[in-house]
Each structure stands twice: as structure tokens, then as C-alpha cells.
Amino acid sequence: MEDQPFWTQKTLNEMTNAEWESICDGCGLCCLNKIEEWDSGDIYFTSVRCKLLDSESCQCSSYPNRWDFVPDCVQLTKENVDDIPWLPPTCGYRLINEGRGLYWWHPLVSGDRETVHLAGISARGRTVDETDVDVDDYENYLVEWPLTVGDKAPKSLAAALKRQMKADRRR
Numbered sequence: 416m417e418d419q420p421f422w423t424q425k426t427l428n429e430m431t432n433a434e435w436e437s438i439c440d441g442c443g444l445c446c447l448n449k450i451e452e453w454d455s456g457d458i459y460f461t462s463v464r465c466k467l468l469d470s471e472s473c474q475c476s477s478y479p480n481r482w483d484f485v486p487d488c489v490q491l492t493k494e495n496v497d498d499i500p501w502l503p504p505t506c507g508y509r510l511i512n513e514g515r516g517l518y519w520w521h522p523l524v525s526g527d528r529e530t531v532h533l534a535g536i537s538a539r540g541r542t543v544d545e546t547d548v549d550v551d552d553y554e555n556y557l558v559e560w561p562l563t564v565g566d567k568a569p570k571s572l573a574a575a576l577k578r579q580m581k582a583d584r585r586r
């Protein structure tokens with residue numbers, strides 16, 4: 416069991432802070448604006464990104480002091496991960512919390528922070544800045560791709576990446 420990866424052996428609660436942080440795949444999907452239907456409570460993703468989200472790296476551009484600029488930014492914690500209904504189905508925290516495994520493109524599995532982008536999972540290159548969109552127009556930006564679990568990377572790419580990873584491990 417000792418040689419098994421920690422995320423298959425521990426619950427989120429049992430992880431160290433460093434392990435917890437590494438569960439984030441860097442997709443940036445949680446930083447997209449969502450619309451909640453007032454009567455049903457259903458939540459829909461839009462392609463409108465938070466003004467602090469870098470559209471290419473999918474990282475928060477001001478993470479340590481983000482609340483100075485985005486007071487309603489929600490911090491995901493071990494305590495609230497169960498209560499956040501809008502985590503995308505590919506989110507590492509959601510997957511582990513639901514007792515599922517990480518996908519091949521997760522940086523912990525692939526060893527490469529680019530694979531989440533190469534596999535077409537992340538928000539890279541397909542969002543608009545919230546400062547360019549009137550909040551009343553958000554419904555024109557509804558998208559389903561943040562809910563897509565499927566492997567969008569061409570099979571040849573996935574196979575090539577896996578071959579590369581195996582070769583790297585042998586070195």
C-alpha cells in the first residue's frame with residue numbers, strides 16, 4: 416500500500432496542506448461566473464471569467480490578496496467542499512470527495528501541469544473577462560463545456576502523452 420499514490424489512500428481530511436493544494440488541477444473552471452435559477456436553484460456555468468483569472472494560465476492573478484478585489488471569492492476548504500454544489504465534475508476535490516480517481520490528465524497523474532489544458536478540460540482560451548460583459552447579458556454566455564467529463568483530447572494525443580510519461584518514469 417505504501418507505494419500507492421496518497422490521493423488513492425487518504426481522504427481530503429487526512430491530507431497535509433501540500434497534498435490538499437496539489438489536488439487542484441489548475442483548470443480554472445471554478446473561477447467562471449455562474450447563474451443560479453432563482454426558483455429551482457439550478458446552477459449554470461457561463462464563459463465569463465472572474466476579472467482576476469488569467470485567461471491562458473487559468474491561475475488567479477492576485478491569489479494572496481484576491482479578497483481585496485473580489486470580496487465574494489469562495490475559498491474551497493476541507494470543511495466546505497461537501498457544501499459547494501457548483502464544483503465541475505472534473506474538479507480534483509470533487510472526484511476525491513466522491514471516492515473517485517483522478518483522470519489521466521491531472522498533473523498528479525501525468526506529472527505535467529499542461530495536460531489539463533491539452534486535454535481540453537480547462538478554461539484556457541475560451542472565456543471572456545467579466546469587465547467586458549454586462550451582468551444582465553450573462554445568460555448569453557451560458558456554456559456546457561465546464562460540465563464535460565469526457566476526454567476531449569484526440570486519442571493520439573492521449574496515447575502520445577502516456578508514452579512520454581512512461582518513458583520519463585524509466586529515466
Ligand code: SF4
Nearest residue numbers: 439440442443445506
Ligand atoms: S475546479 Fe477544482 S480543480 Fe479546477 S481550479 Fe477549481 S478547485 Fe482547482
Ligand code: SF4
Nearest residue numbers: 446465468475481488
Ligand atoms: S478572485 Fe481569484 S480565486 Fe477567486 S474567483 Fe477570482 S480568479 Fe478565482
